[in-house]
Amino acid sequence: MATIKHISSKNADYGAAEQYLTFEHDEFNMKPVKDEAGRMVPRKGYKIETVNCGEEDFAISCLQANMQYKKNSQRQDIKSHHYIISFDPRDADDNGLTVEKAQKLGMEYCKKHFPGHQALVCTHPDGHNHSGNIHVHIVINSLRIHAVERKAYMDRPCDTQEGAKHRCTASAMRYFRSEVMEMCQREGLHQIDLLNGGREKVTEREYWAKKRGQAEKDILNKKMIADGVTPRQPKFETEKELLRQSIRSALSAAASFEDFSARLMQDYGIEVRESRGRLSYLTPDRTKPVTARKLGTDYDKAAVLSVLAENASRAAKKEQAGQNHRESVIERLKRRKTSGTAPNQDSIQRMVDIPAKMGEDKGKGYEWWAKGFNLQQMSQTMIYLEECGFSCPEDVDHAIQESSDRQRALSKEIKSMEKKIADNKELIRQASVYRKTKPSYDGLKKARKRERYEEENRADLALFAAAGRYFQERGMTKFPDLAKIKAENQSLVFRKNAIYSEYLERKTKTAELRRVKTNLDAMLRQEYKPQRRQEQER
Numbered sequence: 001m002a003t004i005k006h007i008s009s010k011n012a013d014y015g016a017a018e019q020y021l022t023f024e025h026d027e028f029n030m031k032p033v034k035d036e037a038g039r040m041v042p043r044k045g046y047k048i049e050t051v052n053c054g055e056e057d058f059a060i061s062c063l064q065a066n067m068q069y070k071k072n073s074q075r076q077d078i079k080s081h082h083y084i085i086s087f088d089p090r091d092a093d094d095n096g097l098t099v100e101k102a103q104k105l106g107m108e109y110c111k112k113h114f115p116g117h118q119a120l121v122c123t124h125p126d127g128h129n130h131s132g133n134i135h136v137h138i139v140i141n142s143l144r145i146h147a148v149e150r151k152a153y154m155d156r157p158c159d160t161q162e163g164a165k166h167r168c169t170a171s172a173m174r175y176f177r178s179e180v181m182e183m184c185q186r187e188g189l190h191q192i193d194l195l196n197g198g199r200e201k202v203t204e205r206e207y208w209a210k211k212r213g214q215a216e217k218d219i220l221n222k223k224m225i226a227d228g229v230t231p232r233q234p235k236f237e238t239e240k241e242l243l244r245q246s247i248r249s250a251l252s253a254a255a256s257f258e259d260f261s262a263r264l265m266q267d268y269g270i271e272v273r274e275s276r277g278r279l280s281y282l283t284p285d286r287t288k289p290v291t292a293r294k295l296g297t298d299y300d301k302a303a304v305l306s307v308l309a310e311n312a313s314r315a316a317k318k319e320q321a322g323q324n325h326r327e328s329v330i331e332r333l334k335r336r337k338t339s340g341t342a343p344n345q346d347s348i349q350r351m352v353d354i355p356a357k358m359g360e361d362k363g364k365g366y367e368w369w370a371k372g373f374n375l376q377q378m379s380q381t382m383i384y385l386e387e388c389g390f391s392c393p394e395d396v397d398h399a400i401q402e403s404s405d406r407q408r409a410l411s412k413e414i415k416s417m418e419k420k421i422a423d424n425k426e427l428i429r430q431a432s433v434y435r436k437t438k439p440s441y442d443g444l445k446k447a448r449k450r451e452r453y454e455e456e457n458r459a460d461l462a463l464f465a466a467a468g469r470y471f472q473e474r475g476m477t478k479f480p481d482l483a484k485i486k487a488e489n490q491s492l493v494f495r496k497n498a499i500y501s502e503y504l505e506r507k508t509k510t511a512e513l514r515r516v517k518t519n520l521d522a523m524l525r526q527e528y529k530p531q532r533r534q535e536q537e538r
Contacts, residue, residue, distance in 0.1 A: 002191060004180045006168050007082040010075070014059035017080060017139045021048060021122040027211070043124065047103040051110055051119040052145065058120045062141040065118060069163040071143050078142050081166055085109065085180060086127065086135040088190035095189050097134055099125050105183060106136035113179060114138065116146035117166060142166050151175070152455035178459050185462060210238050240295060243281060246270055247299055255312045257305065277301060348384060348515050351377045351522045381519045393524070396517045403510040410503040417496045424489045430470045431480055437464035 009017070024033040024041040032040045053061040062080075066072040072079050085106060091097035103123040110119050117140040127133045147162040153175040158164040177194035184191035213236035221231040237245075246268040254260035261272040264281075271282040273289055279301045280289035292300040352370040390396050440460035447453035454461060 002085055002087045002180050002184045002189060003194065004173075004176055005084045005086070006173060006176075007084070008078045008168065009080045009082060010078055012072070012079055014062045014080065014141070017082070018048075018058055018120060021120070021124075021137055021139070022046065045099060045125040046122055047099055048120070048122040049103070049107060051107070051114075051121065052116070053118050058118065058139075061118050062143075065141060065143050065145050069143060069145075071163070071165065078165070080142055081140050081168060083138040083140075083176070084135055085138070086133050089132040091189045092132060092134060095187075097189065099123050099134060102134045102136055105187065106138060109136075109179070109183065110138050110140075113151075113176065114140050114166070116144040116148045116162070117141055118143075118145065140166065152452050175455070182458055182462055185466075206238055206240055210236060210241070213238065239283070239285075240290065243270070243283060243290060244295055244299065247281065247295075251304065251307050251311075254308060255315055257308060260304065260308060274301070279304065348380050348512060348519065349373075349377055350515050351519050353522075377519055378523055381516055381523070384516055385520070393517070393520055396513065396520060400510065400513045400517060403506060403513055407503065407506040407510055410499055410506060414496055414499055414503060417492050417499075421489055421492050421496070424485050424492075427480060428482055428485060430467045431482055433463050434467035434471070434479075437461070437467070440464065 011017075019032070019040075020030075022043055024043055025031065026033055035041055050058050050061075056064070071077070087097055087102060103121065106121045106123055110121050119141070120137075120139040122137045122139075124135055124137070125132075127135060142165045144162060144164050144166060148160050150160050153169065153171040154160060155169075155171070156167075159167060181191055181194055183189075217234070217236040221234050224231050246264065247270075250260055250263040250267065254263055264270040264272055269284040271289070273280045273282060279292045279299070281292070281295075281299075282289035297303060351374045354367060354370050354374070357370065358367060385396075388399070390399070437460040440457045441464045443457070444450065444453055444461065
C-alpha cells in the first residue's frame, strides 16, 4: 500500500531540508528536538544519498545552479519540491522490505522520473505515528540543470529544457502514482489503487488536525480522570468525520433521495446541494459547503443513490414477505444458538464419573442426581446396542473406525471441491481482466509513438501482462469458456452442499458412537468391581 505525497517549498535555505531529514523534529511544530545540552538529536537507522550534486553537498550545489541560471532569486519562487513515498508497514514482515532496499528503490525512482535535477534521497525506518512504515523522501531542486527526454505528462517545451523549472501538475501526479503502483507490483509489495479516490478520503490537513486535536483532548481527559471524572468522549473527531457520521446515519434510514436530504436537514441541520451532477454538504457552522470529493467516494452521488436503491429494495421485500415472516436478527441468532448448544435429551450422553466428581466437593444431592442420570444412560446405551446389532465392544470399535474414516474422506472431498471453486473464480477474474485490458494492448501495436502510449496506458498493460502470465503458467493456449466454468462452479457448489450434509450426519454419528463406547467401557468397569469385592470377602 505505497503512497506518494508532494510538498512544494519556497524556503531558500536548502540546508533546512537536509537538517530535517537527518535530525529529529517535533511532528506538530516541525522544530528540531534537542537534548538536555541543547544539541539536536540525530535520527537513527536512516540512509541518505545525493544525485547530480558532484562533489558538493546538496545545499551548495543547488545555490550554485541557481546563480548560474539566475533562477529562484525571488521570494515567491518555489525553490524545491519534496516527494514522499510511504510503504505499507506490513511490507517489512510479509515481503522483506528493508531500509536498504527502500533506499535503492527511491534512488531508481528519482533517477528515472526526476532526471536533470539535483536531488536528495533519504529513507527513514519509521513514520510520525510510529506505525513502522518505511518511507523515502525525495527532495529536488526546482531548477533543471540538464535537458531531459519528454515524458507522457509533460505538455510544455519547458518541461524538458535545461535551465527550466519543474512543474508538478495534476497529470504529473497521476503519472507518479501509476509509477509507484507499478513499482510495488514489480517488487511484490502491498499496493492500493492510487489513481481513483478512496472510499473515505483523509487529507493531510485533516490528518494533522485530528492528530493535534487528539493530543489536546488526551491532556484534558487525563486531568478529568485525575479529578475522578470519566470523559464522555475520549476520541477526538474532526468536522469532516462528524459530517461523514451524519451522512451515514441518514443513509441507513432513508429510502429515497428526498428522504435522505430531509433527514439530514431535520436531524443535523445539514443542507444537501447538487451542482453539475456532484453533491456537496453545507453544515450550520460553515458558509462554504464541503464537496463529496473531499469526503470520499462513499459520499458522492453515485454511491448515495446506490445505497438508497438497496434500502428501497430491502423495504419492498420486507413488505412482500408479510408480517408473519418478519423476525429480528437477534431473535434468529438466539434461536440458532439455542438449537446449536442445547443438548438433545433423547440422545445418548456420557455417563458421569461419580467418584471423580465427588472428589471435587460435590454434595449428596449431586450424587443422587448422577446415579439416576447414569442409570438412564445405561438403559439408552443398551437399547442402542440392541438396535444396531452390536454383540461385543469390538463391534462398536469397528463402527467408530468405519464412520470416522468416512467422515475424513468426505472432509477431504469438500476441501478439494472448495479449492477447485476458488481456482475457477480466480480464472474467471483473470479472464475478465484480460478481456478488459486487451484493447489497450491492441492499441499498442497501432500506436505511432510507442513509448508515449506505454506510459499513458502503463497500468492496463501491466494488468494484461499479469493475466497473460497467469494463463501461460497453467499451460492454457486458448481463451477459457467462462460460461462452462461458471456452470461447473455452480454444479460444484450444489455437490459440495450435498456432501456437506452427509458430512454433518457422519460427524454426529461418529460422536454418538464414541459416547456409546465410553458408556460401555464405564459399564464394564462397574460390573467388574463388585465381582472382585465378592471374591475378597469369600
